[in-house]
Amino acid sequence: EAQVTQNPRYLITVTGKKLTVTCSQNMNHEYMSWYRQDPGLGLRQIYYSMNVEVTDKGDVPEGYKVSRKEKRNFPLILESPSPNQTSLYFCASSHLTSGIGGTGELFFGEGSRLTVL
Amino acid sequence: ELKVEQNPLFLSMQEGKNYTIYCNYSTTSDRLYWYRQDPGKSLESLFVLLSNGAVKQEGRLMASLDTKARLSTLHITAAVHDLSATYFCAVDPAGGTSYGKLTFGQGTILTVHP
Numbered sequence: 001e002a003q004v005t006q007n008p009r010y011l012i013t014v015t016g017k018k019l020t021v022t023c024s025q026n027m028n029h030e031y032m033s034w035y036r037q038d039p040g041l042g043l044r045q046i047y048y049s050m051n052v053e054v055t056d057k058g059d060v061p062e063g064y065k066v067s068r069k070e071k072r073n074f075p076l077i078l079e080s081p082s083p084n085q086t087s088l089y090f091c092a093s094s095h096l097t098s099g100i101g102g103t104g105e106l107f108f109g110e111g112s113r114l115t116v117l
Numbered sequence: 118e119l120k121v122e123q124n125p126l127f128l129s130m131q132e133g134k135n136y137t138i139y140c141n142y143s144t145t146s147d148r149l150y151w152y153r154q155d156p157g158k159s160l161e162s163l164f165v166l167l168s169n170g171a172v173k174q175e176g177r178l179m180a181s182l183d184t185k186a187r188l189s190t191l192h193i194t195a196a197v198h199d200l201s202a203t204y205f206c207a208v209d210p211a212g213g214t215s216y217g218k219l220t221f222g223q224g225t226i227l228t229v230h231p
Contacts, residue, residue, distance in 0.1 A: 043221045104148055104209050108160045
């Protein structure tokens with residue numbers, strides 16, 4: 001089954017304790033991205049990656065890091081979490097070109113609800 | 118900078134009625150996507166519109182794209198409670214055979230009541 005898998009789904013942590021949210025996709029997508037969703041602010045992009053070893057900042061990258069060492073994985077790292085990073089996080093992926101049947105349609109993971117105390 | 122604006126942001130509908138959600142965007146694009154999100158859940162792809170004049174229908178929902186007006190509409194016919202959700206449109210400004218970064222609208226919270 002084609003899917004984007006995030007872990008953990010729920011996490012409560014304390015300020016300053018480093019954490020990683022993993023994201024894996026099994027659709028051989030080139031493009032992967034992280035979003036955060038907060039009430040009244042919609043979906044905001046944190047980082048994205050066009051392919052292995054190619055990452056770039058989105059709209060709200062402060063306080064986050066990413067890496068793309070393998071095509072299928074795109075972990076989101078919070079080196080020193082703060083309460084303002086309490087949010088619902090989504091990983092998403094898509095094909096980048098129409099040549100391989102892609103449409104640019106994003107496929108989303110189930111979300112990771114993070115609370116930083 | 119690409120801006121994507123949805124209207125209305127909140128929509129309370131009676132079952133059986135029709136209504137339209139509008140998605141306006143600020144730059145040239147012929148690629149637009151609609152997603153649905155239930156509370157606390159992930160985003161589910163509804164429609165992919167990849168050309169001017171594209172129209173897609175699924176059940177009580179129909180989406181269309183007018184690239185000249187930079188406008189997409191999501192029309193709801195004879196609403197039922199199960200359609201209650203948040204609906205997002207998203208635009209890709211890239212051209213040619215490559216896709217790019219999607220910019221999302223704010224979302225429209227739809228509530229259907231008896």
